[in-house]
Amino acid sequence: MKEPTFPDSPLADLCRERGLKLTGQRRTIAFVLSDSDDHPDVEELYRRAVEVDPRISIATVYRTVRLFEENGILQRRDFGGGRARYEVADGDHGDHYHLIDADSGKVIEFENPKLDALLENIVREMGYDLVTTRLSVVGRKKAKPRGNG
């Protein structure tokens, strides 16, 4: 019966601004998401959310990420591996791409205006307007070249 107390997160505010009903669960999930700077999948979000408020079900996490994505609050990512992953669609964080370490699975973000522009141009020259770019590269850490091999 005791409700956990935590401040309204930026995402919770966004939720309100869009006229979405701000339930306890959504407030919790929004808090967890605002607090994350990685790319959790639904199971991981569920774990983090339960830690803040155990009165939450995984069904609601699924529902909420879908809702947030439909409302432009979240971005869904697919890094392979079968489950969707999510991150905040942050205005000032900006569009970015992902490099996945082939050995560790670690996700490294990067931006590149040249790449932005090139993709725009390619698509335009094919007679289309760019709607979405789905891009991730897998790489393997280079062995540092040594003076004496």
Next chain:
Amino acid sequence: MKEPTFPDSPLADLCRERGLKLTGQRRTIAFVLSDSDDHPDVEELYRRAVEVDPRISIATVYRTVRLFEENGILQRRDFGGGRARYEVADGDHGDHYHLIDADSGKVIEFENPKLDALLENIVREMGYDLVTTRLSVVGRKKAKPRGNG
């Protein structure tokens, strides 16, 4: 009891070269794949294979695309929509990318050496060797600008 007769496809030969046992089913699936120039999913491959030889199960199609992918014969693609899609990893067809028409779902292939090089460079400058590029863009057909609106 009657076996369908069709010539060995390039992929069937590849299969033999790699020392993979060339079963009737694999010959059929290889034939169907060699005959395709699109990006079928497993269900679609199954449909095409059954047309050539009904003595084939979808389990074997799943097994075979996995085997072929592990052996560099096939490439798996993910265009969203829940099912993996496949195309021949053709040496002379070359690496290419995919533009998906947002309205029709049609897949349009393109190559772009500048893009190849840029991605290589970006990844290298982050200290990695490029292993795989997963890239597809979604676009919407531009309305042709008209002299009189």
Next chain:
DNA sequence: ATTGCAAATGATAATCTTTCTCATTAATAC
């Protein structure tokens, strides 16, 4: 051509992620 054996197949169960159902609960407006 026959035989022997390991590997592949077919049918179906199991798994995994995500969505749906429906009875119950809770958020917002009055």
Next chain:
DNA sequence: GTATTAATGAGAAAGATTATCATTTGCAAT
């Protein structure tokens, strides 16, 4: 505080893929 309506929880269902296991088959050695 009450009413209304939407959201939630628990579990069933769906959809894609993989695993299981008895049976069949490719292929190499006779």
